[in-house]
Amino acid sequence: MNKQRLSALWVTGTLAFALLSMLVPLPGVLQPFKPYWPALVLIYWALESTDRVSLGLAFIVGLCADLLDGLLLGEQALRLCAIVFIVLRFRSRLRFFPMWQQTLAVLALLLNDRVLLLVVRVFAGDSLPPATWWMSPFVGAALWPFIFLLLDDLRMRLRIQQQ
Amino acid sequence: MALTREDNSPLFAGSVAGTLRLIFYLALAMVLMVLDHRNGWIWHIRYSMSVIVEPVYKLAGLPAAGMRTLSVAFADRKLLTEQNQRLREDLLLANAKLNRMAAVAEQNQRLKELLDTQHSLELNVQLARVIGVDVGNSQQRLVVNLGARDGIKQGQVVIDSHGVIGQIVQVLPTTAIVMLVTDPNHAIPVMIERTGLRTVAYGSREGDQLSLPNVPLAADVRQGDKLLSSGLGGRFPPGFPVGEILSIGQSQSGLFLEARARPTADIDRSDDVLILHDQAEPDGPPAPATPMGPPASLAPPPDPTPAAPASVAPRPAAGASVVRP
Numbered sequence: 001m002n003k004q005r006l007s008a009l010w011v012t013g014t015l016a017f018a019l020l021s022m023l024v025p026l027p028g029v030l031q032p033f034k035p036y037w038p039a040l041v042l043i044y045w046a047l048e049s050t051d052r053v054s055l056g057l058a059f060i061v062g063l064c065a066d067l068l069d070g071l072l073l074g075e076q077a078l079r080l081c082a083i084v085f086i087v088l089r090f091r092s093r094l095r096f097f098p099m100w101q102q103t104l105a106v107l108a109l110l111l112n113d114r115v116l117l118l119v120v121r122v123f124a125g126d127s128l129p130p131a132t133w134w135m136s137p138f139v140g141a142a143l144w145p146f147i148f149l150l151l152d153d154l155r156m157r158l159r160i161q162q163q
Numbered sequence: 164m165a166l167t168r169e170d171n172s173p174l175f176a177g178s179v180a181g182t183l184r185l186i187f188y189l190a191l192a193m194v195l196m197v198l199d200h201r202n203g204w205i206w207h208i209r210y211s212m213s214v215i216v217e218p219v220y221k222l223a224g225l226p227a228a229g230m231r232t233l234s235v236a237f238a239d240r241k242l243l244t245e246q247n248q249r250l251r252e253d254l255l256l257a258n259a260k261l262n263r264m265a266a267v268a269e270q271n272q273r274l275k276e277l278l279d280t281q282h283s284l285e286l287n288v289q290l291a292r293v294i295g296v297d298v299g300n301s302q303q304r305l306v307v308n309l310g311a312r313d314g315i316k317q318g319q320v321v322i323d324s325h326g327v328i329g330q331i332v333q334v335l336p337t338t339a340i341v342m343l344v345t346d347p348n349h350a351i352p353v354m355i356e357r358t359g360l361r362t363v364a365y366g367s368r369e370g371d372q373l374s375l376p377n378v379p380l381a382a383d384v385r386q387g388d389k390l391l392s393s394g395l396g397g398r399f400p401p402g403f404p405v406g407e408i409l410s411i412g413q414s415q416s417g418l419f420l421e422a423r424a425r426p427t428a429d430i431d432r433s434d435d436v437l438i439l440h441d442q443a444e445p446d447g448p449p450a451p452a453t454p455m456g457p458p459a460s461l462a463p464p465p466d467p468t469p470a471a472p473a474s475v476a477p478r479p480a481a482g483a484s485v486v487r488p
Contacts, residue, residue, distance in 0.1 A: 023223035074195030
């Protein structure tokens with residue numbers, strides 16, 4: 001029971017940290033390359049522990065993200081729901097992919113996410129973003145193996161059993 | 164719990180329930196977005212949740228603040244001495260200029276009193292610190308550490324020592340969000356200092372420049388021209404430096420010249436900004452001019468002489484209507 005609570009706390013903690021790091025600005029030049037942290041962490045947890053990650057959780061995390069840093073309420077909720085749905089649908093296959101294939105899958109997910117964001121923004125009446133705006137998914141995918149290994153290692157150390 | 168797990172992740176086929184749930188959540192998100200787009204709820208919610216939101220902003224601003232502190236702590240003595248020296252020189256220069264300006268300002272004040280206008284050259288400002296947080300998924304917003312409790316209102320103009328930075332777009336109890344002049348959704352009415360040509364400067368799409376897309380073809384605009392805020396539109400007070408023209412080219416339609424300008428304010432590097440408290444003149448037509456002329460007691464008696472020609476007859480009536488207030 002205690003262990004379960006610890007692991008729930010750990011999942012919440014990493015998600016909160018991801019939301020926080022979404023707000024932290026990078027120094028000037030690197031700014032457009034900032035990856036979409038909440039999506040990466042949610043993908044990890046969707047792959048590793050389906051019991052906790054559901055569409056509802058993705059929706060709530062998205063609403064929190066919108067509340068902190070968003071132009072429209074529900075925009076990130078929509079994007080994160082779409083990501084988590086795809087990951088959960090293909091979870092069994094994604095988990096047994098070698099790392100490079102998984103990275104490519106994550107890249108596709110993040111690109112899909114950017115397209116969704118672009119559609120929402122255009123409907124909301126914003127102007128088209130510059131070309132560097134499309135770099136963020138590539139940075140996110142390049143960081144994926146490290147994030148995966150780091151989170152996996154921390155999970156092993158905390159002995160949170162896989163569920 | 165563990166028993167239902169297999170249903171959620173079948174190897175090849177998806178479950179109908181999952182798809183339905185997805186459709187439900189997507190529809191919910193879309194309804195929220197449309198409602199928010201129509202009514203602007205997000206800021207009301209953010210305002211009422213400010214107990215949670217603002218500490219998170221402050222927390223997320225800590226790394227930037229830490230970097231700032233570290234850069235001061237580890238800056239070597241020589242650098243600081245040089246900076247100090249440079250600041251002293253600047254101050255000396257500014258004071259000298261100010262002394263010379265003081266006489267002119269006083270003269271200006273007297274002349275303006277003669278003209279009975281209310282414009283003043285004095286600035287009523289509040290110093291604010293920038294919190295290093297990324298809001299609204301773009302670089303074109305700043306968060307400052309003053310808010311509704313400090314008397315900040317939406318629409319106030321934010322400047323630094325070099326020029327206009329932007330304007331307050333949203334206010335939370337102890338923080339406020341500034342939209343920069345370089346935001347693609349921002350426009351500021353400007354005037355070219357050298358020629359007095361009035362136009363509008365928009366934020367550029369790339370986000371670090373200003374774009375002036377409708378300069379007339381025949382206009383005299385050169386590289387290096389300074390842009391001042393023109394005060395039209397009633398949001399930005401006139402006379403603040405906004406930018407400097409970098410380049411001029413044809414616009415896409417070919418009907419106008421399109422100029423690019425660099426904002427004069429240190430948008431990327433300012434840690435402290437000033438928030439102007441004097442709001443510009445309100446929108447709309449100017450207030451009716453106060454009547455001039457002799458007081459009503461000196462007005463001619465209402466009955467005109469019967470000998471007056473017909474063409475002159477309306478004039479006393481018009482004069483009387485002006486004097487009445």
